[in-house]
Amino acid sequence: MKYDYLVFIGRFQPVHLGHLQVIEAALGLSHKLIVICGSARQARSPRNPFTLAEREAMLRAALPPAWQSRVFMVGCSDRMYNDQQWITEVQNLVDKVIAVDTASLGHRAAEFRVGIVGAGGGSPARQVHYLELFPQWQREQAAEWPGVDAATLREALFAQQGAHFAGCRDKLPTAVYEWLHRFRELPVYAQIAAEHDYLQSFRRAWADTPHPPTFVTVDAVVIHSGHVLLVKRRSLPGRGLWALPGGFVAQDEPIRDAVIRELKEEARLKVPAPVLAGSIRASRVFDHPQRSLRGRTITHAFLIELAPTGEGLPKVRGGDDSDRAQWVPLFEFNRMEEQLFEDHFYIVNWFLGQI
Missing domain, CATH: 3.40.50.620 (HUPs)
Incomplete structure (x- = not known):
C-alpha cells in the first residue's frame, strides 16, 4: 500500500x-x-x-x-x-x-x-x-x-x-x-421540509430582480459579566434556535442605529440606547457566501460590552421576532454550537477572541 x-x-x-x-x-x-x-x-x-x-x-x-x-x-x-x-x-x-x-x-x-x-x-x-x-x-x-x-x-x-x-x-x-x-x-423531517419550502418561497419573491439581491443585516454580541445575550427565534428560518439579537437594516437608517433598534425590539433590553451605543467596543463584517440560506446576506456585527452596575444582569424578554431572550453564561454557550442559528456561534467566538 x-x-x-x-x-x-x-x-x-x-x-x-x-x-x-x-x-x-x-x-x-x-x-x-x-x-x-x-x-x-x-x-x-x-x-x-x-x-x-x-x-x-x-x-x-x-x-x-x-x-x-x-x-x-x-x-x-x-x-x-x-x-x-x-x-x-x-x-x-x-x-x-x-x-x-x-x-x-x-x-x-x-x-x-x-x-x-x-x-x-x-x-x-x-x-x-x-x-x-x-x-x-x-x-x-x-x-x-x-x-x-x-x-x-x-x-x-x-x-x-x-x-x-x-x-x-x-x-x-x-x-x-x-x-x-x-x-x-x-x-424532524417535516420540520426541515417546512423550512425548505419557506426558503424556496423567500427566494422566489426576489426571482425577478435584475440581479440576485444582497441583503444587509446587523447582529448584536452583547456581553455582560461573563454572559452573552441570546434570543430564541419565533419564525422560520431557524424557528426554535438560539440567535443573536439582530435583523435587516431599514432603508432609512445608519447601520449602527439599526443594531440598537433590533436589540431593543428583539430582547427588550432595559438599557438606554445612548448607553448601548457608548458601549460598542468593536465591529466586523461577516460575509461568508454560505452564511445564510436566504441568499447572499452580509451582516455587520457589533460587540457591546456592558459594565457591571451592582444591580445584576439587565432585564430582558422576548419581543418582535423572538419567543424568548436570555443571558447565557459563556461557559455554557461554548457547548451550544448545535443550537445556534446560521453562523452566530462563530461570530460570538470571533469576538471573544478579541476581548
Missing part, C-alpha cells in the same frame, strides 16, 4: 455513491481511511439536515463488511471565520485517530505515511481547494461519480415533501436510500 492512512474530508449530507467511489479508491491506496465529517455540530437546516451520528449511520450502512474496520469517521466544526483553527482541528483529529488505532504499536503518528484524498477531475478548476491547506500530506485525486451531488439529492428529498425522491435511487447506496425513506417518517 502507498499509504498507512488517507484522509477524506466532506459533509456527507447525505452519503451517496460518489462518496463510496472515493472511499473505494482510497482503500486501494491505503491500509485505512480517516473520514473527517464537516459541519459536525451545526444546527439542522435544509443544507445540514443530518447530525454527525446520522451521517455515520448512513456510512456504516453503506460500507461492505470488509471495509468497516478500515474506515474511521470523526466530526469537525466548520470554524467559518478562522481557517487556521479549522486546519488545526483536522490535524488534531487525524493525529488522535492514528494514536488510538496504533496505541499497541508504540509508534508516533508522524511515523506513518499519511495522505489526503478528494474527488474531482484533472483540471485545476475541478481540484478540491482544501486539499492545498495540508501540504504535509500528499494529495490523491479520485474520479467523480458523474451526475451526483449532495445538494441535488437534498433538494429531491425535501422539495414537495420528497415527491421526486424516488428518482434518486440510482445515485445512492441501497442502504442509504432505505435509511432516508425511514428518516422521512420522523417529525
